[in-house]
Amino acid sequence: MSDVAIAFQEVEKHFSGKAVVNGLSFHVRVGECFGLLGPNGAGKTTSIKMLLGMSEPDAGMIRLCGEPIPERARFARQRVGVVPQFDNLDPDFTVRENLLVFGRYFGLSSAQTRAMVPTLLEFARLENKADARVGELSGGMKRRLTLARALINDPDVLIMDEPTTGLDPQARHLIWERLRSLLARGKTILLTTHFMEEAERLCHRLCVIEEGQKIAEGAPKELIEAEIGCEVIEIYGADPAALRDELAPFAVRMEISGETLFCYVRDPQPVHARLDGRAGLRYLHRPANLEDVFLRLTGREMQD
Numbered sequence: 001m002s003d004v005a006i007a008f009q010e011v012e013k014h015f016s017g018k019a020v021v022n023g024l025s026f027h028v029r030v031g032e033c034f035g036l037l038g039p040n041g042a043g044k045t046t047s048i049k050m051l052l053g054m055s056e057p058d059a060g061m062i063r064l065c066g067e068p069i070p071e072r073a074r075f076a077r078q079r080v081g082v083v084p085q086f087d088n089l090d091p092d093f094t095v096r097e098n099l100l101v102f103g104r105y106f107g108l109s110s111a112q113t114r115a116m117v118p119t120l121l122e123f124a125r126l127e128n129k130a131d132a133r134v135g136e137l138s139g140g141m142k143r144r145l146t147l148a149r150a151l152i153n154d155p156d157v158l159i160m161d162e163p164t165t166g167l168d169p170q171a172r173h174l175i176w177e178r179l180r181s182l183l184a185r186g187k188t189i190l191l192t193t194h195f196m197e198e199a200e201r202l203c204h205r206l207c208v209i210e211e212g213q214k215i216a217e218g219a220p221k222e223l224i225e226a227e228i229g230c231e232v233i234e235i236y237g238a239d240p241a242a243l244r245d246e247l248a249p250f251a252v253r254m255e256i257s258g259e260t261l262f263c264y265v266r267d268p269q270p271v272h273a274r275l276d277g278r279a280g281l282r283y284l285h286r287p288a289n290l291e292d293v294f295l296r297l298t299g300r301e302m303q304d
């Protein structure tokens with residue numbers, strides 16, 4: 001069997017004559033967690049919809065679990081669990097009923113699904129909500145139910161569009177732990193996220209896309225080293241433009257975002273020496289992270 005779970009090759013999608021996915025190529029190996037990152041409107045959800053056969057590409061080749069998409073999407077999806085960007089649970093059914101109904105889509109018997117329900121409720125920490133109507137759940141609880149529901153067919157591949165958006169920090173850590181245990185069991189995960197910490201923790205590899213095109217790809221650590229390669233001092237509480245001019249001789253690069261000055265340094269000492277003891281000024285010295293990479297590649301100012 002091929003060791004590639006997902007392949008995109010030169011995929012294109014146009015809406016109203018505009019390319020929203022523009023020659024996108026990447027592959028996800030079996031057992032890998034792969035991140036698809038990019039600003040709002042970059043084409044992540046459109047790519048996922050094409051991958052699932054819900055939207056037809058205008059050009060290019062897609063394979064999922066070895067099957068050509070969209071032609072064999074129905075077969076491929078038997079082995080896939082999906083977390084869509086926006087929850088599509090049935091609000092009139094209970095938590096348990098939502099899981100049972102979903103099991104039927106995969107041709108599971110009611111007894112098979114019933115046997116899965118306790119594990120799935122435990123996965124989502126919704127044991128106490130089994131008989132609550134979905135319409136009565138909080139946003140984060142619905143998200144956790146959607147995540148649990150994606151596992152009903154014991155899928156080999158999980159495709160998750162912003163799985164942890166709307167979750168509180170505790171729930172997010174719980175989901176990260178759960179996803180890591182699924183990876184340890186050999187599952188393959190493709191996820192999108194706007195949480196760079198999430199991508200840095202979970203993804204073996206990731207690609208960053210902008211306007212439907214790939215602008216970077218690699219392991220999080222490699223990308224941080226290649227794109228930033230030094231430490232960061234974030235400075236608030238002073239006029240950032242004046243401070244930028246003052247600190248320029250000691251920095252590899254500097255950026256201003258709103259009221260914050262980002263100072264990229266190989267040797268932090270001269271900057272510390274100038275900042276220490278200044279009234280009203282606060283700073284944070286930290287290692288470079290994936291958010292720095294993302295913002296360097298896509299710009300610190302909002303797009304649209």
Ligand SMILES: Nc1ncnc2c1ncn2[C@@H]1O[C@H](COP(=O)(O)OP(=O)(O)OP(=O)(O)O)[C@@H](O)[C@H]1O
Pocket residue numbers: 015016020038039040041042043044045046047085
């Ligand atoms: N059905 C559609 N008809 C027309 N344009 C669309 C359609 N679906 C998506 N688009 C456009 O395609 C672009 C990519 O949208 P997409 O939803 O893939 O972005 P995304 O990367 O998932 O963004 P976000 O991070 O906000 O979820 C956007 O400009 C969007 O307006």
Ligand SMILES: [Mg+2]
Pocket residue numbers: 044045046085161
């Ligand atoms: Mg999206």
